[in-house]
Amino acid sequence: MDGNILLVEDDPSIREVTAIGLRTAGFDVTTAADGQEGLERFRGAPFDLLLLDVMLPRMDGLELCRAVRRTSTVPIVMLTARGDTIDVVVGLEAGADDYVKKPFEVPELVARVRAALRRVQREAAEPDRLRLGALTIDTAGRTVERDGRDIALTRTEFDLLVELTRRPGQVMTRDILLDRVWGYDYMGDSRLVDVAMQRLRAKIERDPSSPELVLTVRGAGYKSVR
């Protein structure tokens, strides 16, 4: 088995065909038709990844995502009907790691799911202690401290910070960050990087409007200070 996936989607056709596609790709798939059922299934058994539709009856996908995040760091990929920046922002704020825009092709979805799962496996591999300005980053414990106080980052924000901190002063393009952090090996949506960066800055910078730790390089990407 490649992984155990919980798929929450209200439309029967989409649910069925997605499940077929994921199973064909080697995943174990459990399905739920609404948010409430999804939450019950999540509590009933351990999963390696959650695929959540945003618009769901009874409890919508964002709410379900928040509920799951309270107890778990399991990778969550949202299925959004619209690719608007607003939806991306709201999804990431609810704690999602990635999103797939509807309509999607099943191979594309499978690739994103694999990428999200790979990140989890990769994380354990490189324990390290990094410093960025006043921040201390512990990659093994996945914690960030400033002045002895913990800063709570989501998985994506943490990975983004580590990726930039490992190469101080080096410009990282959005595409490289998409590849390294989200595991995209094809053209992705660079707004994902910008939105995540904005949220990261809000947590780690003393003044997010004039960042000192991670700087924007106009027309290129981002870099961390040396």
Add this chain to the structure above:
Amino acid sequence: MRGIRARLTLTLIALVVLTTLVLGLGSYLFVDQSLHERFRDDAAAQARVDFQVLIPSRNLPPNPTRTDLEELGLLAAFRQRPDTDTIVDIGDGDPTVAAFLGRFSARLLALVESGELAYEWTSVTGRPELVVAGRLPPAGPAFYFVHDASSIEQALATLRIALTAGGIVLALVAVLAARWVARGVLLPVDAAARAAERIERGDLGARVPVASRDEFGDWAERFNRMADTLQDTISRLEAAQAQNRRFVSDVSHELRTPLTALVAEASILREHLDALPPDARRTGELLVADVARLRTLVDELMELSRFDAAAERVALEPVDLGSLVRRIAATRAPDADVAVPDAPLVVRTEPRRLERIVSNLVDNAAEHAPGSPVQVRVRSRAPWAYVEVLDRGPGVPAERLDRIFDRFYKVDPSRTGGSSGLGLAIAAEHAAVLGGDLRAFNRAEGGLRIALRLPVTEPLPGREAAATGGYDRGPPIPSTQESPS
């Protein structure tokens, strides 16, 4: 409008001034005449009393001498009269008397000679005087009573001053009254002008106050009815348009769920086409292609309905147009012949939208001129930068050039190519959002040239001053650092 106000004011003032002049002059002449008549009648009455009572009572001898007159006290009695001199001609040729008489008219002297009581207005001593004269019958001495008439002149002078002053006051009052009246008359016109101006600016609720039951009132009511109809029609049209757009938006949203299922299903089917018998395989291939086509159509409809909802937000950033277009062309049209300036050409724009525009233009060129090379050019002419896509296709009849940016417009309706007919419409909407526009031209050598025009907001290469387009006149951001938007 100023013309009418001025004409109305002037007419009213002229009327008042004319009336004042006629009345003033008339009353002056009347007073003048009555004063003179009364003075003359009084003097004549006095003279009659003199001739009939006073002089006969002194029992003058026939042909009296000056001494007789003096001794009988007659001259003394006359001398006591105020403002009156008396000249007595006793026919003795006295030179002093003759000098006086020479100043009277011959007609007066002749009337006195014939025994009549006569009068004449004169000024023997340099002041206005009335001479009343007669002689004692049958050929006695002639008496000339010379009355000082200065009092009349003084009274008339006072009257003239009073009338002039009155006239001036009246004229001033007339000016004020005329302005007030003109304003009153033109008030509804001003109100109507203001209402029309508000409607012109798009405030369709503007109305003219109906303040009176006169022609203006009728007119105002008619104007308001017209405005009602206009407002009604426009709001109906707007509602219909909004409904139409909502319908398109709803339809594309409703299509999205089955479309998502279709796309996912087709993507799985595609993997297994080889396992199907030939007929089913071909059908499957067609199905996969048609799902892709449907997906494009729904995507584009949704994109357009977002423009209609004015839900577009732009995040402009400075971009080197040349290298961006080169990058877009490399991925979207690798075969295209790309020409960009060597020097950087910086525009403030949104790369995603620019990519959408350029790829739609390139797709359009590839579709309408299949097999011929597509050219992409970037050039600038302050304050604009241009991205042009040129093809060698059949071009578009000149009269339809403007319409190719309409939704679902197809130059040749019989063609049922892969495109939805929305690509250029979408490109034009994006261009407008970026502060530019799209225009199409037929090339002299055949084929179509579509030019995207974008405002240049950063200094053009080789120029000192910033050449700015009309949209964003903010100063160029000097450093490469920026905070996130």
